[in-house]
Amino acid sequence: MEQVILRSSFEEVNDQVARAGSLLGLHPGIIDVLTSCEREAVIAIPMYDDEGNIEVLSGYRVQHSSARGPRKGGIRFHQTVNLDETRALASLMTWKTALVDVPFGGAKGGVAVDASKLSPRRKEQIIRRWTRSLVEMLGQNRDIPAPDLGTDAQTMAWFLDEYQRLEGFQPACVTGKPLELFGAPGREEATGRGVAGITRAALEHDGRSAKGARVAIQGFGNVGRFAARTFSELGMKVVAIADVTGGIVDQAGLDVLELISYPDLSYAPTGDRIGSTDVLEIDCDVLIPAALGGVITDANVDRLRCEYLIEAANHPTTSTADASLRKRGITIVPDILANSGGVLGSYFEWTQNIQEFRWPLQRFRDELDARMAIAFATTVETADHYGVDLRTAAFVVSVKRVAEAFTLRGTLA
Ligand code: NAD
Secondary structure, three states, rough: OOOOOOOOOHHHHHHHHHHHHHHHOHHHHHHHHOOOOOEEEEEEEEEEEOOOOEEEEEEEEEEEOOOOOOOOEEEEEEEEHHHHHHHHHHHHHHHHHHHHHOOEEEEEEEEOOHOOOOOOHHHHHHHHHHHHHHHHHEOOOOOOOOOOOOOOHHHHHHHHHHHHHOOOOOHHOOOOOOHHHHOOOOOHHHHHHHHHHHHHHHHHHOOOOOOOOOOEEEEOHHHHHHHHHHHOOOOOOOEEEEOOOEEEEOOOOOOOOHHOEEEEEEEEOOEEEEEHHHHHHOOEEEEOOOOOOEEOOOOHHOOOOOOEEOOOOOEEEEEHHHHHHHHOOOOOOOOOHHOOHHHHHHHHHHHHHOOOOOHHHHHHHHHHHHHHHHHHHHHHHHHHHHHHOOHHHHHHHHHHHHHHHHHHHHHOO
């Protein structure tokens, strides 16, 4: 019987890096460098819970690479956060920032805690404590956090305030901030807008029109909501959406603008109810996982009924599920390309903070659309050149850039 070897998230990302490295003919020692993390911090966050008991949460910051610039990556508050996943997500940030050619490296952080059960006060205490514990590693030229699952603009405002108390005024120390506190118009929508733009590009590349294409979305937070809004602006039909409370489906098309007005989908009055994971198996043209990682696995891959899988979430597809989808002819646009609008938007915010100069929204959108179009075209050209899938191609582009920067620095001495 064939033995199935389960790979951890970090190992799965490293398999991609190694594959790209060998296509590029990189020295095995360089591949070893690119599959290691520069620095990892694990911290204890002792807290009083709402009943006055002491509990100790685990917090993380992993810095994967600074070869191309200061490390960049979100802070996640979720009960599943752990060191291996944080390493994988930090590494993905390195490849994402290289793919869209912004002067950053990669990092990721988080706290293992159920954000949905936190009062605003507890959330504030946790992010302030996280910031104090890690302050030496952070800063606009060292490592710049941003929101991720379970954190938002308010969380980044608390981070900014705590950082300023310790290190002085430095608005570029974090991105994804509120507009009233050095945020950039356009950043909040950037990831979702980018996901929709890449979806359109993928359809049009195959000679298909985005108009009328049927989309199903898992996740209705920052990414899912803005993606849904942009899909409906493009004339696409959103036929199913789910969040942690469950989902709704209507093959005639859901009223996205109405749904966006609700805090979560349990308030949705119309459409047939489905479960949070059923949405992945809905008959559609385009499937958008925009919630957790690891949701498309050997257990459900055969039940997917889409033609395009656009990875808005980070690392939603295991490598064996990826292989089986490709065998069925399903086009997969990988996370490091599909959701790179977020880090591009963060780069624009960081740039504006450093220059103390605010761009108009239209300039932000135009720069975002143009740079994502370049990243898509470069990935497609590379896929054609090497005869590989889009994920492998995206890694080839980014691994080449990071390996070149690392080698030019001569940091082996
Ligand atoms: P968010 O916290 O704003 O929203 C998460 C959404 O997922 C919520 O609607 C929540 O209800 C839903 N969800 C959680 N658990 C679920 C489950 N078990 N089943 C179905 N739905 C579930 O987070 P976000 O910022 O929108 O991030 C979503 C994904 O996109 C994450 O993987 C994140 O790493 C990735 N991402 C985010 C950004 C960004 O700019 N926010 C950028 C790049 C990638």
